[in-house]
Amino acid sequence: MDDNQQKSLDLAIKQIDKTFGKGTLVRLGDKAFDPIESISTGSLGLDVALGIGGIPKGRVIEIYGPESSGKTTLTLHAIAECQKAGGVCAFIDAEHALDVIYAKNLGVDTDNLLVSQPDFGEQALEILETVIRSGAVDLIVIDSVAALTPKVEIDGDMDDMQVGVQARLMSKAMRKITGLLSKMKTTVIFINQIRMKIGMTGYGSPETTTGGNALKFYSSVRLDIRRIATLKQAEESIGNRVKVKVVKNKVAAPFKQAEFDIMFGEGISKMGELIDYGVKMDIVDKAGAWFSYNDAKVGQGKENSKQFLRDNPEIADEIEAKILATMGIETPGAEKAKAKA
Secondary structure (H helix, E strand, O other): OOHHHHHHHHHHHHHHHHHHOOOOOOOHHHOOOOOOOEEOOOOHHHHHHOOOOOEEOOOEEEEEEOOOOOHHHHHHHHHHHHHHOOOOEEEEEOOOOOOHHHHHHOOOOHHHOEEEOOOOHHHHHHHHHHHHHHOOOOEEEEEOHHHOOOHHHHHOOOOOOOOOHHHHHHHHHHHHHHHHHHHHOOEEEEEEEEEEOOOOOOOOOOEEEOOOOHHHHHOOEEEEEEEEEEEEEOOEEEEEEEEEEEEEEOOOOOOOEEEEEEEOOOEEOHHHHHHHHHHHOOOOEEEOOEEEEOOEEEEEOHHHHHHHHHHOHHHHHHHHHHHHHHHOOOOHHHHHHHHHO
């Protein structure tokens, strides 16, 4: 770049700063960028699959899947983890179905959780924008996109046809909040449902999500959660085995997967993940139905082994530290585990 071009560019930058504020247009080399911060999902495997230790702060996240697959459970765990780190969280319950007792069982501080049950979609999104602008909330969950019913639908008759109203509403909301989220370092998780495409023939998935395409484009992370098995003890169902696919990731490598157990009334089984990853990484030994650690038997069967780890938290912490060290995630516990090794 010659001197005249450089002078012209510097003049343009000064004019932009004067009109829109200092720092509107900067050279990347002149500005320090902090690493992307994250909020844990409550699942060790999913945090690793996301590449940065959880869901990114200041971004839009979409979690979708079939009914009873664990979408709300996953968001409640994220809220609990955010609160443990000193964050403030909000839950916009458009479905009017939040189970406060279940949330408390998952570790959510329900006394300090901000909750809104809006009457229609526009109200929910106005509340969302106002809360983001406050700059005081770290994580907001909207449950769900499908329940963000436009006011024109609620006021109209059952046989009225309003084509694309919700999609336009979501598109406008995304345009308004995306920049705000980055500025305020607030994360928004949209829970979404799946529908079948009408008249779908040939190749491709017959499934789609509600609310149009805007959310797909504006989301930094999209998670597809599915139930893959029912966990039983004797004849009684005690939980579900779920698989989460990171179908979109703007902050790390996409298409990674994680599997974990969601126990009824308890949520994500951390002890189950420690056993699964411990066996996978040869930290915990498995011979037939027996699990052992450091040549000492832990239990027969996964459920008994999980109970052993709950009763012996120091052993659970030691196994977790070794797993994190093997995965290359640096924590004080992981560093100690490396030193012992």
